[in-house]
Amino acid sequence: MPKKLTYFNINGLGEPIRYILHYTKQEFEDNRIELGNWPDLKLKEKLPFGQLPVYEEDGRVLCQSLAIAKYVARGTDLIPSDPWKYAQVESAVYSVLDYWKNVTPVVQEKDQAKQKELVEKLHTETIEYYFSRFNNLLKENGGYFSGKLSWGEFILLGIIEAGNLFLGTNVEKKYPAIDALVKEIRSLPGVKEYIVARGPYDFEEIKARMNKQ
Numbered sequence: 001m002p003k004k005l006t007y008f009n010i011n012g013l014g015e016p017i018r019y020i021l022h023y024t025k026q027e028f029e030d031n032r033i034e035l036g037n038w039p040d041l042k043l044k045e046k047l048p049f050g051q052l053p054v055y056e057e058d059g060r061v062l063c064q065s066l067a068i069a070k071y072v073a074r075g076t077d078l079i080p081s082d083p084w085k086y087a088q089v090e091s092a093v094y095s096v097l098d099y100w101k102n103v104t105p106v107v108q109e110k111d112q113a114k115q116k117e118l119v120e121k122l123h124t125e126t127i128e129y130y131f132s133r134f135n136n137l138l139k140e141n142g143g144y145f146s147g148k149l150s151w152g153e154f155i156l157l158g159i160i161e162a163g164n165l166f167l168g169t170n171v172e173k174k175y176p177a178i179d180a181l182v183k184e185i186r187s188l189p190g191v192k193e194y195i196v197a198r199g200p201y202d203f204e205e206i207k208a209r210m211n212k213q
């Protein structure tokens with residue numbers, strides 16, 4: 001059954017799904033949309049809620065990154081079978097998204113002076129608040145959200161990488177348990193080779209291409 005993931009040619013909500021698909025050795029069409037070509041109104045109006053990522057299988061379309069991540073991870077060790085552990089992962093992932101909701105308005109801010117101020121606040125308040133808690137959560141649970149690697153840690157990595165791309169830093173470095181997890185996922189079979197083949201994302205280049213439109 002042909003599988004197709006459509007997302008921007010950048011890190012963000014779609015990248016953890018790419019990582020999971022590669023780690024679980026699933027063949028899929030990696031359909032990448034250049035941010036510089038967005039909004040592609042013809043594509044946008046066909047999307048269930050006008051946004052990416054979307055996943056297609058057998059002519060059926062699924063949107064919402066978390067639903068897609070869980071769907072593609074089904075039947076693997078990445079979904080905890082114990083209900084409490086399952087809920088622990090979900091709980092951590094919702095907190096990761098709460099963090100991300102603080103970052104997106106900063107990325108989208110058009111006024112450069114205001115954006116600089118917001119970036120400062122992100123570093124001093126938001127990142128420290130959330131990352132110290134993510135770090136503790138991982139430390140208390142054997143390095144993962146629920147005792148072993150799950151789809152949830154892939155989501156954390158995708159969000160960290162997307163933030164790093166915009167901030168031009170590696171925010172995880174100050175947090176040993178997060179840093180170790182990031183390194184572990186990037187070294188997983190399938191993920192490691194994918195990252196090498198993909199190459200690094202370059203936010204400045206992406207911005208330059210977007211501004212040309």
Ligand SMILES: N[C@@H](CCC(=O)N[C@@H](CS)C(=O)NCC(=O)O)C(=O)O
Pocket residue numbers: 012013014039050051052053063064065066
């Ligand atoms: N809750 C959705 C959010 C999707 C979302 O925000 N997608 C962004 C990219 S990360 C998007 O498509 N932006 C373009 C637009 O809204 O036109 C999910 O998790 O999939």
